[in-house]
Amino acid sequence: MSYSSADINEFRDIWVFCEQRAGKLMNTDFELISEGRKLADERNARLVGILLGGKGVAGIAKELGGYGADKVIVCEDPMLDVYTTDAYTDVICDVVMEKKPEVLLIGASNIGRDLGPRVAARLHTGLTADCTHLDIDMEKYVSFLRESSTIDVDAVKFKMEDTNLKMTRPAFGGHLMATIICPRFRPCMSTVRPGVMKKAAFDQTKADACEIGQYPVRRNADRLRTRVLEVVKESKKLVDLIGADIVVAVGRGISKDVNKGIQLAEELADAFGGGVVGASRAVIDAGWMTSDHQVGQTGKTVHPRIYVALGISGAIQHKAGMQDSELIIAVDSNETSGMFEVADYGIAGDLFEVVPLMIEAVKAAKAF
């Protein structure tokens, strides 16, 4: 029987493409398996991982069971050791066309974003990129809308029996959120950014119970039209203030223990996932930090995703350099500090007391 992506009733189960590099699974794989488990439960279906790699890759598959996979399909072949578009697209399409999953999730790594669209185009199905939220159950989706949007949810008629995967993602640089569906074709494909979905708790019994199925690879390397000459790992380049995603800046408020203040700022930036430490003019003038850290009228203008101001009085000189940051958090002992005028969240308190608590709380939130 010939394959048609339009025969939607033929497709069943939630699949997750699990990426490995140099024989190691990616963290996103566990995040997506965890998310996939929820969707599989909502849909009353199985959760299956699909894993491609060189000889012996089956050995790493069980771990996926520990996060909720019922089964992992493993495709082992030397030509799958290092990623190429042709090899991975060919093999995944072969398996999908035979097994017909209803949903296929792919981690939006640099590789996932190369592979996903190619597979979707070959399979003639829809792909939604960089999803931040997935729902199958309509009731769950409606309550998500209620808390995350300005839509008057009670005034809208939703088809509660609709089991299409509702894929929500940011567009227009994040200014707009869109929920996308793929009603007429299967598998419904979605890529998800690393770090977006929460990893479940690992369960060894589940890992042991996970079924591993070997899928014989029926392709040969003649099909490959690209050649990987080398794979090079580079140490992280110096992040500069202007390109930084996260900036934690210190001001005169650190004067009672300058070194500790700067250290706390560094730790807080790390806790958020890596950022750059900035400083107000007062700190530079006092010689506590070098001028390349300066944020403000003289100094750099920054617009990071998160800007944390510690002990900064918020003179117009400083604000000019950071007021377009997406999210501003200010901590200062003086509750009339000018930073509180531009901050989204302000805490009036001793930064030496508040920041260590913040570091712990942020780390705890990220760890789960």
Place this chain on the structure above:
Amino acid sequence: MRVYVCVKQVPDTSGKVAVNEDGTLNRASMLTIINPNDLSAMEAALELKDAARCQVTAVTMGPPPAKKMLQELIAMGADDAVLISGREFGGSDTYATSQIIAGALQHLGVGAEDVIFCGRQAIDGDTAQVGPQIAEKLDLPQVTYAGKIEKDGSVLRVRRLMEDGYMTVEVKTPCLVTCVKELNEPRYMTIKGIIECYDKPIVVLDYEALKDEPLIDPATIGLKGSPTNIFRSFTPPQKGAGQMLGGSSQEAVNELVGQLVAKHVV
């Protein structure tokens, strides 16, 4: 040798964006610009042209105002441009869009020596799908995230960026490459380029012109043909005035981090 550069005119989403009272985006408030990654793609094409004779053609699918963008690209150095435009194409998702653009490229002809450059992703859709999907529809090899390109005859050696380093990949023409901003610094226009760009050809391909191409199937283009549809769109709740978090330091921190988690900031 022909080098095609697929480009898109997009709203400038990096600036301030106005939101209407009903929660929809005020698209008229946004300036339109050439998608930044596409400028890198055009620069890559022009660098090939600097090194060896070839014809650089800018290709875009869009409404008639996109012509202005094509003129800019010609002023930058492209030899000519193609505007794919038609009611039938409107509302296309990435699958349908790449189908149409691939059909247009087939119509224009992709030869053995040719290269297609695309930007990695557009700043409005942010999907990074169209480039690879065009490659699939044209059955061409692809290399994405190009941070460096060297051409030696019909072989391209591409530094394909990864999150923690890169892969060096070799591919033969004809092929498709998607470009990131690390690749190059797009050139400005010259005054002469601007003066002369209005005399260079911009071809408009509408549905009538393309309907006989095998890839242009009315069932798979436009809003009706798109596999994905927008179910709902909404603006996230607007940033209101800031909050002071009170209570003890621990309470304030807990409240703060709780809110950050709820907002997916952490």
Place this chain on the structure above:
Amino acid sequence: MILSEAHELMRKNFRSFAETEFTTEIQEQLDREGGFNWDIWSKMARYGFTGCKLPVEYGGQGGDTLAYVLMNEEFSRICPVLAIYANTPNSLGGGPLLACGTPPQLEKYITPVAKGEKQIVFALTEPGAGSDAGSLTTRAVADGDYFILNGRKCFISGAPIADYAVVYARTNPDLKGSRGISMFIVDMKLPGVSCGKPESKMGISGYPTSDIVFENVRVHKGDLLGPLDKGYSVAMKTLDGGRLGVAAQSLGLAQGCLDEAVKYAKGRKQFGKPIANHQGVSFMIADMATEIAAARELIYSTAVAKDAGDKNASTMCAMSKYYASEMANRVAGKAVQIHGGYGFIKDYKVERLYRDARIMTLYEGTSQVQQIVISRSLLK
């Protein structure tokens, strides 16, 4: 004035270049240290800005006067001194050559200048001959196939980095006043040519200015530019283009001041609200914007009139320079005032723009000289 599509695109291009390339670091460094930024110069050359309105057949871009005005305006809006870089080859540098150079002279001198490979400056002013340029004393004496040049020029913008200079010298002392003056293209590397120390200026630091001393410099007669003894009237004709360029620089500088003032007024809060909400400030901004708009219309119309060969174009150029330069100083003064004490501090851009503005009413013909030109055209 509604600009054509091509001119709007040119403006967009100039603006994008200036906003991206003229970084705050570069601006501050030039203001602090003077010197010359060769990197920016070569970028300007790469995109043909150095040959904006020079003829295509001599390596230029073939742009019209309006393109040249837009370039000066957009560059000056971000950094007035960097606008001068692109301005010189297109105006006082290239002007005299275009007015009366022979094809071999144009080929030899204009082509490398248009492409930014060489720099040429305009050497008219002397310690004793400023507004009264016709009283210059630099002497050129015929000697076979050469002329021997002796004298001193001062306040020559770009002299320390120039390859060539168009030098005005008296060839016929029997003719009185401004008659008997000829122009010479002088290679700055000729024996006997030397530059004084670069001046320490109030503003527009970053484009060096100095004396040029000529001691028995032998200039070949092939480098006589234009008719013997009649160079001065040619000089006067080529000043139009330069005047319009300075007008456009003034316009851009004023716009830059307005941009800064608006930004500051919206952010700075006093008495419980942004100072922009106080009429004392908002009315100043209204005045600044209105003057700038008026100057813009005058300058753009003048550019179009000049290219159309309008007989009033020369007077309009003088009016544009006079009005825009005086206006820029008024606007810069108001911009500093709006910034309050911060406007006096070097951290704030208006402090530098205020000093840069001061040259506009002085160079390329003082306001008083412009008034002479304007009144003469009406009262003759």
